[in-house]
Amino acid sequence: MENNQIDYHVSFFKPKTRRTLKNRNMVLWLVIVWATAVFGFQILLRVIEKPVPEPAYNTFVSVWDNVKADNASVEELKDFANSLSFVIGKVYIKEEYKPALSNAFSWSVFEVADDEKDELYNVLKDFKKAQAETDDILNPNYIKSKKTLEDYIAQLLDIPDNDARKPILPFSMSLQKKDSYSAENMELTEEVMSMYLIHNRSVLTDTIFLGFPFHYFFTAVFLLVLFIGLCLTYCIITDRREAKEQLL
Amino acid sequence: MKKILLSIIMILASVSVHAAATATELEGSFKVGPAIILILILASFILVGLLFRAKDTTDYYAAGRGISRIGSGMAIASNWMSAASVLGMAALMFGMGYHGLAYVVGWTGGYVLLLILMAGQIRKYGKYTAPDFIGDRYYSQGLRVFAAIIAIFISISYCVGQFGGIGLMFKWILGIDYMLAVFIGAGVILFYTLISGMLGVTKNMQVQYVIIATSFLIPLFVLLFKYDYFWLIPPIGYGSVVSDIVTGVPLNDAKELFNIYGHSFSIVASPEFAMPWAESSGGTFFQWMVIVFSLMIGTAGLPHVLQRFYVVPNPRDARWSVVWGLFFICIIYWTAPVYAAFGKMLAAHPEVGTLAVDAIVVYTAQLGNVNPLIVGLLAAGGVSAAFSTTSGLLVAGASAFSHDLYVKVINPEATAKKQLLIARLGTILMTVIVALIALLELALIAELVALAFSLAGCTIFPLFLLGIWWSGSNKQGAIAGLIAGSFITLISLTYFITGKLGVVLPYHDFINYWLGAWYFAWVGAPLAIITNIIVSKLTKPTPYEVRKFLVENVHL
Numbered sequence: 102m103e104n105n106q107i108d109y110h111v112s113f114f115k116p117k118t119r120r121t122l123k124n125r126n127m128v129l130w131l132v133i134v135w136a137t138a139v140f141g142f143q144i145l146l147r148v149i150e151k152p153v154p155e156p157a158y159n160t161f162v163s164v165w166d167n168v169k170a171d172n173a174s175v176e177e178l179k180d181f182a183n184s185l186s187f188v189i190g191k192v193y194i195k196e197e198y199k200p201a202l203s204n205a206f207s208w209s210v211f212e213v214a215d216d217e218k219d220e221l222y223n224v225l226k227d228f229k230k231a232q233a234e235t236d237d238i239l240n241p242n243y244i245k246s247k248k249t250l251e252d253y254i255a256q257l258l259d260i261p262d263n264d265a266r267k268p269i270l271p272f273s274m275s276l277q278k279k280d281s282y283s284a285e286n287m288e289l290t291e292e293v294m295s296m297y298l299i300h301n302r303s304v305l306t307d308t309i310f311l312g313f314p315f316h317y318f319f320t321a322v323f324l325l326v327l328f329i330g331l332c333l334t335y336c337i338i339t340d341r342r343e344a345k346e347q348l349l
Numbered sequence: 350m351k352k353i354l355l356s357i358i359m360i361l362a363s364v365s366v367h368a369a370a371t372a373t374e375l376e377g378s379f380k381v382g383p384a385i386i387l388i389l390i391l392a393s394f395i396l397v398g399l400l401f402r403a404k405d406t407t408d409y410y411a412a413g414r415g416i417s418r419i420g421s422g423m424a425i426a427s428n429w430m431s432a433a434s435v436l437g438m439a440a441l442m443f444g445m446g447y448h449g450l451a452y453v454v455g456w457t458g459g460y461v462l463l464l465i466l467m468a469g470q471i472r473k474y475g476k477y478t479a480p481d482f483i484g485d486r487y488y489s490q491g492l493r494v495f496a497a498i499i500a501i502f503i504s505i506s507y508c509v510g511q512f513g514g515i516g517l518m519f520k521w522i523l524g525i526d527y528m529l530a531v532f533i534g535a536g537v538i539l540f541y542t543l544i545s546g547m548l549g550v551t552k553n554m555q556v557q558y559v560i561i562a563t564s565f566l567i568p569l570f571v572l573l574f575k576y577d578y579f580w581l582i583p584p585i586g587y588g589s590v591v592s593d594i595v596t597g598v599p600l601n602d603a604k605e606l607f608n609i610y611g612h613s614f615s616i617v618a619s620p621e622f623a624m625p626w627a628e629s630s631g632g633t634f635f636q637w638m639v640i641v642f643s644l645m646i647g648t649a650g651l652p653h654v655l656q657r658f659y660v661v662p663n664p665r666d667a668r669w670s671v672v673w674g675l676f677f678i679c680i681i682y683w684t685a686p687v688y689a690a691f692g693k694m695l696a697a698h699p700e701v702g703t704l705a706v707d708a709i710v711v712y713t714a715q716l717g718n719v720n721p722l723i724v725g726l727l728a729a730g731g732v733s734a735a736f737s738t739t740s741g742l743l744v745a746g747a748s749a750f751s752h753d754l755y756v757k758v759i760n761p762e763a764t765a766k767k768q769l770l771i772a773r774l775g776t777i778l779m780t781v782i783v784a785l786i787a788l789l790e791l792a793l794i795a796e797l798v799a800l801a802f803s804l805a806g807c808t809i810f811p812l813f814l815l816g817i818w819w820s821g822s823n824k825q826g827a828i829a830g831l832i833a834g835s836f837i838t839l840i841s842l843t844y845f846i847t848g849k850l851g852v853v854l855p856y857h858d859f860i861n862y863w864l865g866a867w868y869f870a871w872v873g874a875p876l877a878i879i880t881n882i883i884v885s886k887l888t889k890p891t892p893y894e895v896r897k898f899l900v901e902n903v904h905l
Binding site: 107109110111112113121127128131132135139140143146147150155186187190191192193195196238239262263264265266267268269272295296297299300301302306309310311312313314316317318320321322324325326328329331332333335336339340343 | 642676817893
């Protein structure tokens, strides 16, 4: 039977005792700090960020119209191939984009080779043959043909010896001396270049803190410290409160 | 004694030689060292399970309520750190860069909510399982049954990702087919969960945490030291690795440093790894935010996580076990991105080939030429993580099956022996279902697990939140809220599953973007809460006894 003398009711937002009021206020403060740190920071990051292209993208844009119109000079084609190699060299490219990039890169390198097309083709063919014949990457024949091709392309594109793109060059080429650069791949190339070479940046991403880009440190390291701190604060305050009220 | 020691040394030496011989093969060969480590670890799990096996139903469900704070914290961490944490998170960051950090933040930040809103109160309420709480608080057998079914679904969905991880690691270590690897893993975990129950599982979880943490951290110290970064504190030391990926590392600067194939430790500038919401990552700002939100509320709604608070002696211990649990979890979560960053650097050369992203943690250690036995320990740690979570999930699912469905609804007169039998049958059934679904390889491990979080966030979380903090929430409101949350879940999962089957339903792209399978709780949870409140206001108030219990037992 209901006892009308006591109104048993629990509501987080309408605490009835001093203790539940204090608890509500503490929880609200912790939630505000938590939400501001987690979501507020990301919103701030979003608000102040600006799309910033890598230098390779600017190079790409400067020659792209002439490449598309098929009237690019050798120097422009060289710039085009160079800008492509900055994307091909990235570690994680979606599989669906690789054929288009390979088509664009191979086509442009062969165009740059001009009179040496046949020679380049033979070097490339030797490498592909050696690659097909062995699974052992330490095979001397494979290493030799790879190195020859690597040096050949690097020389054509003026890529310095210490450039991280250099070892990747032989794997970026496909055997397509006489193939054209398809319209479909052109369209995809434009999309992929902007996708991989333009990044959202701001003072928060460009500031280095303990070796990290600051925003990365905040999200990957600091937020976790904060979460533990919030939990610790809650437990200590609740323990003290309960001890005071002799609930322990 | 000397002879025994000598024999052990001989065996270890022989193992090292064999292990070294297979060290350069990323895939496809039987790896002796890692296999022996794995077998030893699995044997220790079974031994611990046997030593601390469940004697009655109280032991089986709630470990006799005799676990200490730190022990419970370790168990929470071990239970929590699944294959999704140990293997999947690094995989996400390897493939999606900054976008993957949404999972790190979501899977840790949820513990703050869990602590300040639920942990102590759940323990004070004093029920064994999540459906038990829901059935009792909302005075409804129907809701108990519904909640039990949802708990089983959540456990299955969560387990699928774990079995995927177990399959990948068994495949890597044993050099066997993925399908066979999944079945072997399923068999072992079923065996020891059945003989141990939660008491054995809880003790095992403490052992497993130590194994997971040790195996996960050692390779990081080695990698950071070897590649000349600040190695004493890996979560700080890898900051320079991230910055190096952003700016690129030319060949000259790295001429003394190589991966296992002899490729220079260099990389073309790849700012997309660290810059927020890069288009190439496939994730947007909106998705980042809603993934974090969904994972956080899902954390506070997962039955097997909530169930951990029933095993501590009192509410104060329940609260402190969350702090310890989160601390132990963060030790791993601070360092998981290190594997992704080193993976990027070490796999930069095309000759490394395309790697199974979900196993990037192990490949990274292997590519960094870390000692094969340490790599083996790492893989065993991955298996251990999947095992610890899966066993907890199977117990939670079996509890829902036997305790909430069978005993409370079908046969209230069941003896303790019968209850235990039903729990074990439930475990077997769940294991078979999960193993079969895992064979389909529907998505990345972490993504499959995130699905379980959204499901929990839409269904269980609103019922606990309102059930604890608002006595006005009544049976009708709970039913309406649960229907609303389940409706959103159904829409999202229908589009996800049909999409996987190649069927394109109307508004496919729209639904997949706004109600993605990994984050549909951002709509489902608020909708369930609002529906619950509105319907509760419009219907008969919560019974006096329930309100009295809440005030006197939970909030006093």
